[in-house]
Every structure is written in C-alpha cells, then in structure tokens.
C-alpha cells in the first residue's frame with residue numbers, strides 16, 4: 169500500500185472512494201461536500217440518524233458530481249477525544265470501508281491536525297499507522313482451497329489531502345509510520361510463523377539478516393553459551409532436537425549518550441516440557457518468542473531511524489520440549505551470574521532462560537535494561553488480553569515506558585515488585601526456585617528476574633496478553649501476532665534523547 173500526500177480538497181480526488189471525516193460536535197468540513205450535492209448530504213445525514221460516532225459511516229455513489237466513484241462520510245467522534253489513538257483506529261476503519269466497497273484507491277482528508285494540540289505530523293503518522301497496521305494479513309500458508317475463493321480487493325493507494333502548510337510535516341509523519349508499521353508487521357510475521365519453521369536457528373538467521381546500516385550481530389552457539397556459563401538457558405533447551413542459539417544485536421551510533429539493553433523471551437515453542445501443558449494451553453505457544461520478535465522488529469526500525477541512542481538487543485532462543493534429555497522438576501541449575509535455581513515446574517521456563525539473557529545484558533553495563541516476555545498466564549488473568557504488565561526497579565524508567573505506551577497506543581499497567589513476595593520463591597536447597605505458590609504469579613516471576621539484573625535500572629514487560637489476538641478488538645490489530653512492543657520501544661528510545 170502506498171500512502172501519499174496531496175495538497176487540496178479530497179473532493180477533487182479521482183479515487184474509487186472519497187471520504188470526509190465528521191466530528192460529532194463540528195460538522196463544518198461537510199459544508200463543501202453538501203454544496204456539491206445540492207444540500208442532499210445534510211438531509212441524508214439527519215434522515216439516516218448519522219451521529220458522527222468514531223468509525224460510523226455513510227456511503228453513496230457520486231452520480232458523476234465528483235471525480236470519485238463513491239463518496240463516504242466517516243464519524244470522528246467527539247473532538248475532545250480525538251487523540252492519536254483515535255486517528256490510528258480511524259485508519260483501520262477506513263481500510264475496512266475500502267475493502268467492503270472494493271475500492272483500491274482512496275482519498276481522504278487529514279483530520280486531527282490542530283485538535284487537542286495534535287500537530288499535522290502526529291496526526292498524519294497516527295492515521296498512516298492505522299492504514300499500514302490494519303492492512304496486514306498473514307497469508308504465507310494459504311493453500312489451494314483459499315485461493316479458489318474470490319480474492320479480496322486490496323487497497324493500493326491512499327491519498328491524504330492536506331493544506332499547503334501541512335504537506336511537509338504530513339509527509340514526515342507518514343514516512344515514520346511506514347518504518348514503524350513495517351517493523352511491527354515484520355514482528356507479526358515472526359510470531360505467526362509456525363514453530364516448525366521459526367526455530368532457534370531461524371531466529372538467529374533473522375538477526376543475521378539485520379547486519380549493516382550500523383547494526384552488528386553476534387550469534388552464540390551452544391558451546392559458546394556453555395563457555396559463558398549460560399547453563400539455565402541450556403537446561404531449558406535440552407529436551408529439544410533444535411539446538412539453542414544466543415543472539416546479541418547492537419546499534420552504537422557515534423556520540424550516543426545512553427546505552428539501553430532490550431532483552432526478549434525467545435521460546436520458539438513452549439510445550440511446558442515434562443510439566444507438560446494441556447492440549448488447549450499449547451495451541452498458541454508458537455507465540456512464546458514474541459518478546460524476541462519485538463527486539464528484532466525494533467532493530468529493523470533502528471536501521472532506518474538513526475536514533476542517537478546505543479541499543480543492545482539480546483535473546484537466547486530455545487525450544488521447551490519433553491523428552492529423555494529434557495530438564496526435570498527437582499533439577500538444580502546454575503545461571504550465568506552464579507545464582508542457583510531449583511526447577512519445580514519445567515513450564516516456568518521463560519524466567520529460567522531470561523536468567524541468563526538478563527545476566528548477559530547486565531554484563532554489557534548498559535544504563536538500563538528493558539525486557540519483554542510472554543511470561544505468565546497470570547498476567548492475562550490480572551490485566552486481560554489488551555494490556556501488558558509493567559514492573560520496574562526504577563520509577564523514572566517506568567514513567568518513560570508508560571509515556572511511550574500512551575503515545576504508541578500499546579497499553580501497559582504497572583504492578584508492584586512487592587519485596588516480601590520474594591519469600592515465595594526462596595528455595596531450601598538452592599538460591600531460588602522457579603515457581604511460587606500460585607498467588608501473585610506475575611509479580612513473583614518478575615521478582616525472580618530481578619535477581620539477574622544486578623544494580624542496573626530495569627523494567628520488565630509481561631506481554632503474555634497483548635502479543636497475540638484472536639478477537640480483533642481493534643481494527644489495526646488483525647488476527648494473530650500483534651507486534652506488541654515495537655512501536656512502544658521506538659518511542660521510548662526517541663524520548664530518551666530529550
């Protein structure tokens with residue numbers, strides 16, 4: 169899909185579909201269109217009970233009165249609630265509208281510039297993100313059956329009409345949106361690809377493909393991981409025929425004042441291991457590398473954005489399988505930082521692999537560490553599927569992440585690293601054990617991780633809920649992997665230089 173900026177009135181656009189937005193509480197932009205249709209438009213609006221709720225539409229043929237084939241009015245909701253997130257949703261509704269009208273070209277105005285302090289760059293970026301993210305489909309695996317059905321018409325060209333003084337900033341916003349959405353859609357592809365393909369080796373290949381453009385990649389095989397003492401991650405990997413791989417990406421621009429390490433959980437399939445999951449619980453466990461997918465997505469964007477911040481991306485890719493060689497409940501293993509871990513449940517494997525990934529990240533001496541992990545079902549119980557859990561040792565870091573999440577529209581909510589719950593994971597015969605007593609499961613998992621970051625300011629994002637959707641709660645999140653975290657991390661890094 170191509171999105172371009174055009175100066176002028178969308179009404180003059182020769183597209184399959186021309187769309188004008190209408191706020192619930194400000195109908196003025198429609199006056200022009202109303203005149204074109206000799207006042208019939210406003211009559212139709214009141215007759216149809218069109219109120220201007222966000223995403224509500226009214227579509228009709230232009231009968232030759234406009235260069236376009238069809239004309240639509242789309243509701244923008246109340247002016248005061250028109251935020252970048254509303255603009256992003258609007259982009260999604262417009263993709264759906266184009267599809268259902270079989271339009272391949274669409275012309276629209278740029279609503280939102282000047283509303284609630286939004287500038288035209290922000291408005292254009294949000295709207296364009298909505299377009300790019302909503303148009304995503306994963307059809308690599310559609311076979312002959314699917315191909316027989318009529319293929320849906322794809323929206324190919326979107327023209328966003330702006331005033332002359334907004335053109336340049338709108339262009340910039342759209343360009344940024346394209347970089348961020350491409351990176352997000354790439355992360356979605358990684359998550360959607362079945363575990364039979366998305367093995368640890370494949371994840372390393374994906375990382376290697378990033379080399380260049382200021383990005384360097386170091387890949388560690390099992391031997392090197394062993395030499396470095398990454399016995400916790402190796403233990404999890406032991407049940408699988410797929411060898412584990414360690415990945416360290418780095419982006420170190422000259423003059424960078426800060427260094428951030430981003431760590432992702434990279435379990436390419438989580439069967440639970442010997443503490444095997446019930447069939448239902450395993451159905452979606454190809455998504456258990458979504459944290460690492462966000463790291464890879466971030467690096468895809470970093471190569472293009474030239475941010476003046478140094479970034480390390482770290483993940484240890486493993487598959488968690490039951491077998492004669494698998495690690496067992498009762499085993500005690502020593503992580504890279506010397507902490508000993510008593511395994512009680514092999515399904516609490518994420519924290520075990522992250523023990524080494526975080527130790528490694530801390531050894532790089534970054535100014536801060538942020539990890540993303542599909543870590544606990546408990547987080548989905550607590551916060552649902554749309555919100556990630558945030559836990560941090562550093563209030564300033566957590567504030568920055570919450571601000572970034574507000575801007576990017578990837579919700580997260582902070583939970584306390586309540587210190588006395590550490591008692592739940594104290595082991596009698598090792599330093600710590602890998603499960604608590606079942607209560608506060610998200611927090612005890614985070615307290616486990618905290619053991620491995622040393623004094624480095626650290627934040628943990630439990631993304632078990634929002635990394636995947638089967639319900640499509642928003643138009644810009646189609647079925648499957650959501651790419652949660654990519655846009656949030658970019659905004660977080662952008663803020664760091666301020």
Ligand code: BES
Nearest residue numbers: 513515516518542543544545546603632
């Ligand atoms: N990968 C799962 C967590 C998960 C569950 C992610 C649902 C996405 C959706 C993780 O490895 C896991 O199995 N956690 C266990 C921990 C328990 C054994 C302490 C869980 O949440 O049940």
Ligand code: MN
Nearest residue numbers: 438515516517
């Ligand atoms: Mn598990």
Ligand code: ZN
Nearest residue numbers: 435438456518
């Ligand atoms: Zn897992």
